[in-house]
Amino acid sequence: MKKLHRIAIVGGGAGGLALATALGHRLGRKGLARITLVDAGLTHIWKPLLHEVAAGTINSFEDELNYFAHSAKNHFEFQLGRLDGIDRENKTLHLAPLTSENGEMIADARSVAYDTLVLAIGSTSNDFGTQGARDNCIFLDSRPQADRFHKKFLDMYLQAHALPEDAPVRPELNIAIVGAGATGVELAAELHHASHEFVQYGLDEIDPHHVNITLIEAAPRILPVLPEAASLAAHAQLEKIGIHVLTGQLVTNITPDGLHTKDGLFVPASLKVWSAGIKAPDFLKDIAGLETNRINQIVVTPTLQTTRDDNIFAFGDCASCQLPGMERPLPPRAQTAHQQAKYLVKAMVARLEKRPLPAFEYRDYGSLISLSSANTVGSLTGNINIQGRIARLMYLSLYRMHQVSLHGFFKTFVLWCKDMLSKTSGPTLKLH
Numbered sequence: 495m496k497k498l499h500r501i502a503i504v505g506g507g508a509g510g511l512a513l514a515t516a517l518g519h520r521l522g523r524k525g526l527a528r529i530t531l532v533d534a535g536l537t538h539i540w541k542p543l544l545h546e547v548a549a550g551t552i553n554s555f556e557d558e559l560n561y562f563a564h565s566a567k568n569h570f571e572f573q574l575g576r577l578d579g580i581d582r583e584n585k586t587l588h589l590a591p592l593t594s595e596n597g598e599m600i601a602d603a604r605s606v607a608y609d610t611l612v613l614a615i616g617s618t619s620n621d622f623g624t625q626g627a628r629d630n631c632i633f634l635d636s637r638p639q640a641d642r643f644h645k646k647f648l649d650m651y652l653q654a655h656a657l658p659e660d661a662p663v664r665p666e667l668n669i670a671i672v673g674a675g676a677t678g679v680e681l682a683a684e685l686h687h688a689s690h691e692f693v694q695y696g697l698d699e700i701d702p703h704h705v706n707i708t709l710i711e712a713a714p715r716i717l718p719v720l721p722e723a724a725s726l727a728a729h730a731q732l733e734k735i736g737i738h739v740l741t742g743q744l745v746t747n748i749t750p751d752g753l754h755t756k757d758g759l760f761v762p763a764s765l766k767v768w769s770a771g772i773k774a775p776d777f778l779k780d781i782a783g784l785e786t787n788r789i790n791q792i793v794v795t796p797t798l799q800t801t802r803d804d805n806i807f808a809f810g811d812c813a814s815c816q817l818p819g820m821e822r823p824l825p826p827r828a829q830t831a832h833q834q835a836k837y838l839v840k841a842m843v844a845r846l847e848k849r850p851l852p853a854f855e856y857r858d859y860g861s862l863i864s865l866s867s868a869n870t871v872g873s874l875t876g877n878i879n880i881q882g883r884i885a886r887l888m889y890l891s892l893y894r895m896h897q898v899s900l901h902g903f904f905k906t907f908v909l910w911c912k913d914m915l916s917k918t919s920g921p922t923l924k925l926h
């Protein structure tokens with residue numbers, strides 16, 4: 495019997511899960527290849543939703559997808575495990591021992607054999623070694639971290655609710671967010687929105703005007719990847735809703751009480767979030783002799799193959815891909831991962847048929863930033879600035895497009911209807 499070509503995809507995020515699903519249908523269903531997806535978690539949630547998970551404005555339990563259930567329906571296999579090494583000579587990847595939340599052993603270290611390996615393990619926040627950042631800030635790299643933030647945020651309201659009615663001082667809440675890229679800006683706006691929502695549910699001891707949100711950015715302006723006009727519009731909108739924006743301030747030290755900047759400012763904060771910069775996970779640095787850059791991303795060619803091994807591909811946030819004629823590598827964004835996943839489906843089919851791989855072509859559709867209920871701003875291809883309802887609709891359609899790549903149009907429509915129904919029947923804020 496002919497041995498099936500084994501394609502192992504590590505990382506079931508914005509890019510990896512879409513790729514595994516499409517390859518399952520294209521190759522797995524017809525018995526043309528064996529597709530295995532490996533992820534460190536049991537469930538997937540689209541990473542650009544994490545700031546909403548943190549604020550509680552979406553319920554992460556409703557929006558998550560179980561890998562085992564999804565793989566069974568979509569003709570690929572799922573392995574729960576955390577990649578910790580690659581043996582290129584024997585074409586195997588190593589998975590770390592699997593332990594439960596309580597630290598009990600579930601499975602020993604294992605290996606998975608591959609003919610083609612695709613790495614899509616995303617990125618983590620880069621604290622640039624800032625003193626106190628690891629110990630005192632929450633990062634928004636994963637669902638458990640976003641849940642942890644939400645729990646702390648909610649606890650502050652529960653604490654205030656438990657105060658005696660005649661308490662002498664009205665409580666206030668100081669939140670500081672380091673980094674005014676898309677994550678920081680969207681989180682600030684979402685927390686502002688959530689602070690007003692709490693009042694609807696009787697948790698009104700913390701007046702929304704006493705929720706002080708400070709966004710701190712080292713660059714001269716917020717959202718440096720957007721054209722200046724869009725960035726200024728977002729800045730003005732944030733200040734209008736009462737968010738304190740500090741630009742040109744480099745955070746140098748973070749303590750349990752707040753943040754110190756290079757210019758000598760101190761920003762008091764009980765809740766602190768680090769969202770400045772990204773890097774690929776540290777264990778990727780020079781992994782198996784592959785070429786990596788200074789932020790641990792694996793360097794790939796325009797066919798998304800690693801520079802030192804044609805059998806290994808990498809894409810999404812964990813890869814550095816500079817296409818001919820471009821001044822810098824592609825941005826670490828969901829739209830990059832999405833376009834690369836689509837390209838890799840064609841590339842994998844070509845590889846199996848022993849045809850030359852087409853080159854990946856990237857199209858920048860622009861960037862949209864959600865300022866929660868206040869507005870959506872951004873720029874489209876050709877530096878066209880956009881805001882308001884149309885921008886909001888386009889922003890929301892990004893998640894729906896991801897759902898279409900996983901479930902097809904019909905189920906995405908059903909999910910959209912379900913979301914609309916639960917918004918009208920249930921609380922608009924997660925209160926547990």
Ligand SMILES: Cc1cc2nc3c(=O)[nH]c(=O)nc-3n(C[C@H](O)[C@H](O)[C@H](O)COP(=O)(O)OP(=O)(O)OC[C@H]3O[C@@H](n4cnc5c(N)ncnc54)[C@H](O)[C@@H]3O)c2cc1C
Nearest residue numbers: 505507508509534541542576577615616810811826827828
């Ligand atoms: C709060 C927030 C808001 C954002 N908003 C936007 C936006 O509006 N627009 C936009 O374009 N981008 C946005 N982004 C960026 C976007 O989320 C990422 O660019 C995108 O998710 C990258 O996709 P990926 O497939 O490379 O990685 P991810 O989606 O991060 O997926 C990585 C997967 O790999 C798994 N994994 C990690 N390590 C291992 C390991 N060792 N072994 C096995 N599995 C592993 C993880 O569990 C995860 O499932 C946002 C990011 C954040 C955090």
